[in-house]
Structures are given as C-alpha cells and as structure tokens.
Amino acid sequence: MKEYNDCRNPVLPPNLCIPDPEAHVMPDGRVYVYGSWDQEGNHFCSREYRVISSENMIDWTDHGVSFDSSQVSWVFDDNAPKYSGSDPMATSPFMRKLMEQYAQYMTEPPPEHVPDMLFAPDAINKGGKYYLYFCMSDSSEGVAVADKPEGPFSDPVQLPCGGIDPAVFIDDDGQAYFYWGQFQANGAKLTPSMVDFEEGSIVNGLLTEEEHYFHEGSSIRKRGDIYYFVYSCMKRGKPTSLAYATSDSPLGPFQYRGIIVDNDGCDPASWNNHGSIEEVNGQWYVFYHRSSRNSQQNRRLCIEPIFFNEDGTISEVHMTSQGAGRPFSIHERIEAYRACQLTGNVYIGPSQTGRESLIGIKDRDEAVYRYVEWESPATGISIEGSGSGEILVFIDGEKDASGRVVLNNGIAVFSTFQGNSGRHEIRLQFNECSNLVIEAICFGT
Structure with a gap:
C-alpha cells in the first residue's frame, strides 16, 4: 500500500x-x-x-x-x-x-x-x-x-x-x-x-x-x-x-x-x-x-x-492541469508534465535526468497549462530545463506574448514577463530549439 x-x-x-x-x-x-x-x-x-x-x-x-x-x-x-x-x-x-x-x-x-x-x-x-x-x-x-x-x-x-x-x-x-x-x-x-x-x-x-x-x-x-x-x-x-x-x-x-x-x-x-x-x-x-x-x-x-445544467445536460469541460485541485499560484513550481494541451511534436516523457519533462520539442511547438491564479500581478518567470531555445509566454489566447525567456544550454540569458492578477491559461511557444527540454516553470513577483 x-x-x-x-x-x-x-x-x-x-x-x-x-x-x-x-x-x-x-x-x-x-x-x-x-x-x-x-x-x-x-x-x-x-x-x-x-x-x-x-x-x-x-x-x-x-x-x-x-x-x-x-x-x-x-x-x-x-x-x-x-x-x-x-x-x-x-x-x-x-x-x-x-x-x-x-x-x-x-x-x-x-x-x-x-x-x-x-x-x-x-x-x-x-x-x-x-x-x-x-x-x-x-x-x-x-x-x-x-x-x-x-x-x-x-x-x-x-x-x-x-x-x-x-x-x-x-x-x-x-x-x-x-x-x-x-x-x-x-x-x-x-x-x-x-x-x-x-x-x-x-x-x-x-x-x-x-x-x-x-x-x-x-x-x-x-x-x-x-x-x-x-x-x-x-x-x-x-x-x-x-x-x-x-x-x-x-x-x-x-x-x-x-x-x-x-x-x-x-x-x-x-x-x-x-x-x-x-x-x-x-x-x-x-x-x-x-x-x-x-x-x-x-x-x-x-x-x-463537471457541471449539470437545469435540463440535466452536462457542459463540456476542457482538460486542465489543476484537475480537481486549485489553480497554481505565484511562486509555485509547475512541473512541465502537468501540461494539458500540446501542439506539434512536443510530448511528455522522461528526460536525461529521469524526470518527466517536455521533450521532442521543435520550432513552433506549444504547451498549455490550465490554470494559474495570481492574487497580485506576476512580474517574473523562471524556467528549469536544458538545451537552448526561445520560449514565448502567452496569457489567455493573446496574440502578443506577455513574456520571453531565452535558454542557452539550460541557463536563462534573457527573461522578462508581465501578467495581471487573476485566473489565467498559460501557453508556451518554443522557437529556435536545439535539444530543448523543459522540466518546470514558475512565476514570481
């Protein structure tokens, strides 16, 4: 047991x-x-x-x-x-x-x-x-x-x-x-x-x-x-x-x-x-x-x-990362394998460290996390991973990214992010990838 x-x-x-x-x-x-x-x-x-x-x-x-x-x-x-x-x-x-x-x-x-x-x-x-x-x-x-x-x-x-x-x-x-x-x-x-x-x-x-x-x-x-x-x-x-x-x-x-x-x-x-x-x-x-x-x-x-309507029908729900729990908060480490929606070649699997990560990443691939909830604006982001690439961070379907992180051999050489308080969907887009692996993300103040 x-x-x-x-x-x-x-x-x-x-x-x-x-x-x-x-x-x-x-x-x-x-x-x-x-x-x-x-x-x-x-x-x-x-x-x-x-x-x-x-x-x-x-x-x-x-x-x-x-x-x-x-x-x-x-x-x-x-x-x-x-x-x-x-x-x-x-x-x-x-x-x-x-x-x-x-x-x-x-x-x-x-x-x-x-x-x-x-x-x-x-x-x-x-x-x-x-x-x-x-x-x-x-x-x-x-x-x-x-x-x-x-x-x-x-x-x-x-x-x-x-x-x-x-x-x-x-x-x-x-x-x-x-x-x-x-x-x-x-x-x-x-x-x-x-x-x-x-x-x-x-x-x-x-x-x-x-x-x-x-x-x-x-x-x-x-x-x-x-x-x-x-x-x-x-x-x-x-x-x-x-x-x-x-x-x-x-x-x-x-x-x-x-x-x-x-x-x-x-x-x-x-x-x-x-x-x-x-x-x-x-x-x-x-x-x-x-x-x-x-x-x-x-x-x-x-x-x-899930939720029932008055006539007994059930409203369709999205896949989420939070599941039956609460949204992820500021300063909370979000394991990469919690991604609930993937686009392109990226998938969840063991990295060289043995931890479940986002791997197989190619340019323009995306990963979605539902949901985060911040009591105050988020003003920073950190990403754990290896390899190199650019990660753009989008909030709630926006067309212009709210954040950008550049990893070089797993080290962040550039990082910026700004997000309002409230409940949000987070979408990561990957570009200029070279053996890029994502293990976790975290938003901060």
Missing part, C-alpha cells in the same frame, strides 16, 4: 499509468477507482489490476494489485465457451476509413496479440460483497468477488457474453444491470447471483456507432430520474472524447446528448479515451485518461469537475 498526495493532473506519479477509470463511492464513503494498468510501453493494459482510493480527492491510497490474469482459467482452455466480440473492420465504417488514413503513418507493426491481458474493468457493491467485472484480450468477460472494495478479488466466473469494457449498474430498486461491447453497446439484467443474465433480458444495440457515435467504454450512472450512459465517442473522428447519452430507463432507448471532455492534443499519438462520472462529496467529476510519451499507451488518470 502506498500513499500519494495530489489533486492536480495527472493524479498519480508519472510511472503509474492507470487508464479506463471507473470511479465509485463505496459504503465506507471513499471513492475507489478501478482501471486498467499500462505496465508495458507497447501494449494496452497488462495482466494485473490495481485499485486506488481517496476520502477527499487529495490524499490517494494505492492498494496494490487487486487481481491478475493468472486466476482466469478459461483463457487457455479450448473447451471453455467462446463468445466472440465484433470485428471492427467488418462492422465499423468509421474504423475502416480511419485505419486507411492511419496506415500511412504507421512505422511499426501493431503489438502481438496476447490473449491473457486484462482490459478495462468495473466494480460494484451489493449485499456487502464487491463484484469486479473484467474482460480479457481474447474477448471473454468475467466477474470476481471480494469482501473489501480494494480486493483482492478471487473465484472468477466466466460471463455468457463476449467483447470488451464491461460496466455494471444497480438501480434504486436493487436490480443490477450489465453492459458491454465495442461499436455497439449491449445490456442485460443480472440475476441476484450477479454472475448470470436474466433470461430474455439482453438488449443489443443500446448505443450504436451510427446513431450515437459509440466506440467503446460503457459506463452507467443515475442522477435524479435520468440515466447517463458515458462512453468513448467517434463524433470528432477518433475516440478521444467521452460523450454521454440519456434515457428514462436503464435499458434505453438512449438519446445522444453531447461530449463531456476530449483528450485530443494531450499527446501527438493520443488515440482513445475511457472513463466515468461520479459524485464525490457533493461535487460531480469526470474521470478519464490522457496518453503520454508520444504513444497510444502510457495513459494517465486525470479528473475534472
């Missing part, structure tokens, strides 16, 4: 990449986050899950490994039931077009298929037991049980469906529902055992790519009388956004309503998103991931507060 103290994005240390976050407030009042685990750089997910939790969205406990794929006996059992998932190239016009465009940029073959990888999970409490619903990279799905929300989970049972990204929801009347699927979402009632489907209850095509831009990543919540179906969405051309649909019934029909958050631009190779919404201590949040290290993997847990 490890303890972390952080409410800014990304929430966990840079070497702990937990994507596909499903957040649930459990009976003990803590919020528990169940996700995949990007342990290897060239694979989505891994053979293990781990659970993190918090009481206040600031202090996080890493409970360690909660389940591993060696417990799943049916993966290599030829006699186990096989429920195939859908073939994206056969069923998805979006994917066919996208992969044709993407093929010209692929420099390496896709990673070898490994059948016993654990993909995105979900979990729920019922009757004092905790049920972990999981899916494997061979398209099988299952459920394991524990006495505590953090696990360890054991005694896995195979479910009678195939696909990815399970989701579980228990309605106010105690009826449990299970959801799964890629390119179309499917749903069914669970029996009281929580491991079987009620006969005749399966509904296929709850959400579809054509009508709802559904890609994958089902997640269900209820607020008032409205059921919210959150999912990875193709509306903007690739599944980097989390969208939502609503219904007055847990098995639909659902109406597409809009996008909650889009992680496009968090990394040059950003490809997908997957997450959930949850109310914690009276505030609703969206839990999602952002990729890093110029890859589709190395996806990191991020959190943003």
Whole structure:
C-alpha cells in the first residue's frame, strides 16, 4: 500500500499509468477507482489490476494489485465457451476509413496479440460483497468477488457474453444491470447471483456507432430520474472524447446528448479515451485518461469537475492541469508534465535526468497549462530545463506574448514577463530549439 498526495493532473506519479477509470463511492464513503494498468510501453493494459482510493480527492491510497490474469482459467482452455466480440473492420465504417488514413503513418507493426491481458474493468457493491467485472484480450468477460472494495478479488466466473469494457449498474430498486461491447453497446439484467443474465433480458444495440457515435467504454450512472450512459465517442473522428447519452430507463432507448471532455492534443499519438462520472462529496467529476510519451499507451488518470445544467445536460469541460485541485499560484513550481494541451511534436516523457519533462520539442511547438491564479500581478518567470531555445509566454489566447525567456544550454540569458492578477491559461511557444527540454516553470513577483 502506498500513499500519494495530489489533486492536480495527472493524479498519480508519472510511472503509474492507470487508464479506463471507473470511479465509485463505496459504503465506507471513499471513492475507489478501478482501471486498467499500462505496465508495458507497447501494449494496452497488462495482466494485473490495481485499485486506488481517496476520502477527499487529495490524499490517494494505492492498494496494490487487486487481481491478475493468472486466476482466469478459461483463457487457455479450448473447451471453455467462446463468445466472440465484433470485428471492427467488418462492422465499423468509421474504423475502416480511419485505419486507411492511419496506415500511412504507421512505422511499426501493431503489438502481438496476447490473449491473457486484462482490459478495462468495473466494480460494484451489493449485499456487502464487491463484484469486479473484467474482460480479457481474447474477448471473454468475467466477474470476481471480494469482501473489501480494494480486493483482492478471487473465484472468477466466466460471463455468457463476449467483447470488451464491461460496466455494471444497480438501480434504486436493487436490480443490477450489465453492459458491454465495442461499436455497439449491449445490456442485460443480472440475476441476484450477479454472475448470470436474466433470461430474455439482453438488449443489443443500446448505443450504436451510427446513431450515437459509440466506440467503446460503457459506463452507467443515475442522477435524479435520468440515466447517463458515458462512453468513448467517434463524433470528432477518433475516440478521444467521452460523450454521454440519456434515457428514462436503464435499458434505453438512449438519446445522444453531447461530449463531456476530449483528450485530443494531450499527446501527438493520443488515440482513445475511457472513463466515468461520479459524485464525490457533493461535487460531480469526470474521470478519464490522457496518453503520454508520444504513444497510444502510457495513459494517465486525470479528473475534472463537471457541471449539470437545469435540463440535466452536462457542459463540456476542457482538460486542465489543476484537475480537481486549485489553480497554481505565484511562486509555485509547475512541473512541465502537468501540461494539458500540446501542439506539434512536443510530448511528455522522461528526460536525461529521469524526470518527466517536455521533450521532442521543435520550432513552433506549444504547451498549455490550465490554470494559474495570481492574487497580485506576476512580474517574473523562471524556467528549469536544458538545451537552448526561445520560449514565448502567452496569457489567455493573446496574440502578443506577455513574456520571453531565452535558454542557452539550460541557463536563462534573457527573461522578462508581465501578467495581471487573476485566473489565467498559460501557453508556451518554443522557437529556435536545439535539444530543448523543459522540466518546470514558475512565476514570481
């Protein structure tokens, strides 16, 4: 068990990449986050899950490994039931077009298929037991049980469906529902055992790519009388956004309503998103991931507060650096890896010092930090880094820079900045770069 103290994005240390976050407030009042685990750089997910939790969205406990794929006996059992998932190239016009465009940029073959990888999970409490619903990279799905929300989970049972990204929801009347699927979402009632489907209850095509831009990543919540179906969405051309649909019934029909958050631009190779919404201590949040290290993997847990309108719709929010915490203040060191929006070649990855930094920087690349808040005007800036280059500093979308720093072999040979008090977005633009690496920035008086 490890303890972390952080409410800014990304929430966990840079070497702990937990994507596909499903957040649930459990009976003990803590919020528990169940996700995949990007342990290897060239694979989505891994053979293990781990659970993190918090009481206040600031202090996080890493409970360690909660389940591993060696417990799943049916993966290599030829006699186990096989429920195939859908073939994206056969069923998805979006994917066919996208992969044709993407093929010209692929420099390496896709990673070898490994059948016993654990993909995105979900979990729920019922009757004092905790049920972990999981899916494997061979398209099988299952459920394991524990006495505590953090696990360890054991005694896995195979479910009678195939696909990815399970989701579980228990309605106010105690009826449990299970959801799964890629390119179309499917749903069914669970029996009281929580491991079987009620006969005749399966509904296929709850959400579809054509009508709802559904890609994958089902997640269900209820607020008032409205059921919210959150999912990875193709509306903007690739599944980097989390969208939502609503219904007055847990098995639909659902109406597409809009996008909650889009992680496009968090990394040059950003490809997908997957997450959930949850109310914690009276505030609703969206839990999602952002990729890093110029890859589709190395996806990191991020959190943003969200807000509902009177009609039940959700306003789209920007990715931020502050996350569930406060903006950065004057004299506060801002680690470079907190950048929430990148343009060009620049990406977040380990520098030669081993610290996560802005690297791969080319001329005209940009990095954005949301937000800073200054009680008094800021009159100076310092930048930690190495290499050489010019850094222009823009505030709130302005066309003319409010600051300029010139680094020569990591030493500032020129620095000027002037910024008014208040809450601001900061944008850095890089020019005349030569092996430029940015590790941190700090504004002063």
